[in-house]
Structures are given as structure tokens and as C-alpha cells.
Amino acid sequence: MNTKTQIRNDWTRAEIQEIYHQPLLELVYRAATIHREFHHPGEVQVCTLLSVKTGGCPEDCSYCGQAARYHTGIKVKALMSKTDVVAIAQRAKDAGSSRFCMAAAWREVRDNRDFENILEMVKGVNDIGLEVCCTLGMLSESQAERLQEAGLYAYNHNLDTSEEHYQEIISTRTFNDRLSTLNHVRKAGLSVCSGGIIGLGETHADRINMLHTLSTLPRHPESVPVNALARVKGTPLADLPKVDSWEMTRMIATARILMPKSMVRLSAGRAEMSTEEQSWCFMAGANSIFTSESEELLVTPNPRLDDDRKMFEVLGLKPMEKKVPKD
């Protein structure tokens, strides 16, 4: 008998703990099975990421190379022009991307000229037929609405870590601030992109708790980025050990089982992973990646477009054209 996997928003921590701690091969097998029930396993969404405003951020996120207070040596750049952004988006589309994410090193969106410019960029990128995403920090309800009206498709705002571990990593805002922005994004009818980072010195219980928060939201985020800490010299977390790729596999597989319909994105960390290591993540249910024409994610390295093309060829993957659910 074929029973259909149900989408659940009532997961308990104990259930998630049991899933997460399964023997890895069992876990991957289960995740891969669920992945096939809800998605086309040969398709991976390619989302191009562009830093439209880099560095000089007032926040103290201890993983981030763009926080002004750490001496990371990155070049601070003012907001890019709409013309440049749209030209990059067009090239991204020509290279096979179906989604384009604009990131700004801001604590929050302010109702000023920069925001008006962002709204123009959103219109421009939407006009060339890409799914437009932004990640600009905290948002009010009316700002979320204005972005939606300008043609924004999705908003990225990560929980980053568990509620319990949050204050160890960031002191300039709270976990609840993150949840209320997500709430504003939802209310405005935008697609939600929210996930986190592993390798911040958190425990397995913290990872489980973060996944619990995400998978018990009233609606699962449509997209869930799983980042491995990209260690940036000068930040407080620069000397933490590199994340083991099996940990990424485990995290991705658990996210896939808990949120079967969501796109699970293998995000930061790919530059330090081989094709073999990344293929385990795809097997475990990852079906989206970030690319960038600058070979940098935001301020840390990301694989070259050519290397990704080769990887897709070897694994028999193709870029997803438009997100079409299996049923």
C-alpha cells in the first residue's frame, strides 16, 4: 500500500531528535525517498546571489565578514545601481538561473532613498522573468507589502541558530525579532526563505531546536537554506573548525524529511566541498544552490560557474526552470 507523506507542522523535538540521530545511510535513504515523492530529483534550482550593498553593517553577528566592528579587511561598497544589477541578473538568467537574490548588509530596511532604489531593482529583475528574492535585514509589515507590490517573490531571513544559542552569536537583535520579520513577510503574501548555519559552536540539540522552530511554523518556509559557517578572518568565529560535510548531509536530510515540499538549499560551504561531498547533500534532498558570477557568495569564495556546470553534468542534474510541484 502506498501512503502519501503528510505535511506536518506539529513535529515534537523528540521526533526530530530521533530522525536526526538515525544512522546516516538510513537517514539519507528516507530523505531521498521523500524527496522523490515531492520533487523531480534531477532538477536543482540555481539561485544567483548578488551583494548589492556590501559591508559596514552595524550588527554584531559573530560569523559575518560584513559587520563593521570586526577587522575583516573587506571593501565596503555603497548600494549598486539598478542598471548594473539588472545587467548581472540578465547574465544570470542566460546562464541558467531561475532565481535572483539581492543581499544588503543592513540591520533593517529604512524608509529612505536606498529602499526606493531597491524597489526599482526588484521591478527591473522581475521584468526580465526571474523569481526575485531579497535579503535586507529586518522589515516592517508595510515595507514587506511595498516589496511585494514591486514584484518581489521571496524574502530571505534566516533564524541562523536555535533560540537558546542565539544570544551567543548575535547580541544586537533577538530571535523574536527574526520571527516577527518572518511574520511580516508571510502576511504580505511573499514566499518565505529561512534556514540557518551550522558550525557556530552549537550542539546537536541546538540544530534540532532550530529545525523544530522552522518545521512548526504555521506554514513551512518555501525555501530552507542550510549554510556551513564560512570562516572569515577577523570575526570572532574565525578559528572554529571547518564543518564536516557529513554534518551538512545530516542536517539537509533531516530538513527534507521535516519539510517535504520546501526547497532545501545547499548554501554557504560549497567552496570547501568536493563534488562527492555535495552529491551526498543532493542525495539527501538538497535541490537548490547559490551561484554567483563573481565567484564569491557575498564576501567568501563560492565555486566557479564552470565547476558547477561540470558538477551538474557528472551528476546528471539540470537547472530547474520554474518551480513546478510534482502534484
Ligand code: SAM
Ligand atoms: N543583513 C541581512 C541579514 O542578516 O538578515 C541579510 C544578509 S545576511 C549575509 C544573510 C544570511 O547569510 C545570514 O542570516 C546568515 O544566515 C548567512 N551568513 C552570513 N555570513 C555567513 C557566513 N560567514 N557563513 C555562513 N552563513 C553566513
Ligand code: DTB
Ligand atoms: C543564505 O542563507 N546564505 C546566503 C544568503 N542566504 C544571503 C549568504 C551566505 C553568506 C556566506 C558568507 C559570505 O560570503 O559572506
Ligand code: SF4
Ligand atoms: Fe549585518 Fe546581516 Fe552580516 Fe548580521 S549577517 S552583520 S545583519 S550583514
